[in-house]
Amino acid sequence: MVREHHPRVVAIGGGTGLSAVLRGLKHFPVEITAIVTVADDGGSSGKLQREFRMPPPGDIRNVLVSLSEAESVISDLLQFRFATEEEHYLDGHSLGNLLIYAMYSLTHGDFVQAIENMGTVLNIKGRVYPVSPVATVLKAELLDGRIVTGESQLATQGSPIRRVFYDAPVTAVPAAVQAIRDADVIVFGPGSLYTSVLPNILLPEIAAAIEGNIHADKVYVCNIMTEAGETDGYSAADHLQALAEHGLSPVCKIIVNDEAIPEHVLARYRAENATVVRNDFERLEALGVQVIRSRIASFTDGIVRHDPIKTAASVYAIALDRL
Template sequence: MSNAIFKQALRTLRQESHIPWGLNSRTPHRVNSWFKWLAPGLLVKRWLVISAGGVLLTTLGLAIWVKLTPIFWLIQFIGELLETITTILPNYVSGPIAIAFGVFLIFLGQTRSMGAITSVLKPSSDEQLIDVLLAHRKLNRGPKIVAIGGGTGLSTLLRGLKHYSANITAIVTVADDGGSSGRLRREIGVLPPGDIRNCIAALADQEKLLTELFQYRFKAGDGLVGHSFGNLFLTAMSDITGDLERAIAASSQVLAVRGRVLPATLSDVRLWAELEDGRRIEGESSITEAGGKIKKIGCIPSNPPALPKALQAIHEADYIIIGPGSLYTSVIPNLLVPEIAAAIAQKQVPIIYVCNIMTQPGETQSYTVSDHIRAIDAACGQQLFNAVLVHKKVPSAHTLIRYAQESSHPVFLDREAVGELGRRIVLANVMDEDEETGYVRHDPQRLARILLRWYSRAQGIELGVGS
């Protein structure tokens, strides 16, 4: 892909980027937008007042410096002019005219100045600047959320969470070795960018366009067939900046990402699993393809160092969410980094695990909710979360038949076993069912709303999350 096409794609992203927000859409009346500037916490009014005070103080200082002579004559001239005007027009006529003209000048000046600022900050968006500022303020005051996982599950969660907080940190596994990510890992030696790519796209302002761009797979070209544009983009950025962490940070700035995405570790991690039939399988993609029941899982190296920024995000977190995602190949690999598991265990904040809706062939056949919990506890050697979110609605018969053909079934909630494990159950309808394809996924908006509502109740605070 030529540089011209690449630059055009980035230009389009930046021009079409906007902050979606349901609190205040485009306001039909200009008066309403002016009242919004009076909202507390925008850090605008105080600086305008300080500026006005500076003008008055400067004028006073100038008057003192020149011993008031020019100002005295100026005031005298204005007084004589006003006296002459009042002799021609009565004060009950000239006064309102002067007030109306002054208000008009103030309105004209403020409107033009704000229009000039808006045209620079938001040249191609229909949304008003004040709406953007209000949304920005509300998002920045949101809780510090750490979401841990990988695959499509984590990116789905992030799509919903970004509407409630801008203080999101996604900690993503780097154990993927299949598909385009696996090829880049073997041929170039970079950490697999696939899951990170999905999370960056999910947190971007212009999510739909960016997702289509990052998910685009080349269908022709020597060595390009099968590669996604997003993987190549992150690989190139890694080479330019020196490592994947800097590449993600630079990409996030260019693509207007809300929140941040961090790899769990910068080590070249390779998963291994021991199956009940005695086989030992190495490689994330090979584990799923082996088709056996997983008895134990680990990684090489056995104690990879955690990314320092990931640990800092966990230490500062108000809320930690684990999952959803493939249990053994997306969620647990992050927790196999000992420092990450230890940091989570030390936190005294709400921590919840989002259980999958359906079992996954090759990983969690016939698993119940308690089986998922035991697998995480066994991999970490300790309990990390105090609640589990479980979907309560059964998919349609059409969907159940389609999944049954792949030996996949809804994850059964065994309440007593979960209670014995010391976990609180959060039951909610968070499923999005595609009637045409028969696939089920977590609904981003429902999932985020339920998770924020539970956090609000757990903290005893009101976050303004709707029902």
């Protein structure tokens, strides 16, 4: 029997990593749903959260831009940040964040509807949902036993992260839960492990929907480089281990970078206490995960990023197997 729809791909995360995957996926025949963390408490997002008690819009802004059919036209506009010679209350705010706040006000504080409306305005391909309709406060227990509050503080404490958690109940957006239940492929990452990916799966309804969808391929797009203060020294298997320890049901596939990274780029990252994520294939095999090796790295101005099209192509190849 011929399927009447394209493969349904749900991408879960936040930050620039999730945006890169989505920027590529919109060029493939898939139904896209993005589920985005609302734990950011730094920068413009943090200011809007504290001043107007709205969920932080920054990660969602990046996702909306990446999925817009008019991305090349509006990206610079929405990413524009105000900066004045004299101190001004607009300094540091991006125009996109302020537009989301305006839509939030017009919808009388309905953040989910505000994002839906922004998606319509920007003519995005797919749907975008915050994982929760309200801001969340992320906490971490460090290896030295300290408890740290606030997403922006987690990687600056000089001690490895043992676990992240919420100390109050957090409710998931029902549409996001349903999208996971209906998905053919569920993608986690790439992006900051403890502050972009894991905050989403800490919500009980999200975790239950992931575990309950026994038909979907669950795929982790592994980071290419470690992050100082967050995943120092982590291998690919270490990333999966952290996901498992936070309650994620077994990932069946992992996409790892197989592209050589130039020495001058590595030197720049070493100066920032970051290194290549090791592909420890024996441990990955022992975990029972299928490893997909792909040349998905791109280099711009000495910075390593996931190439949007190459990464999305790896995800699409998995989605095709679901037809």
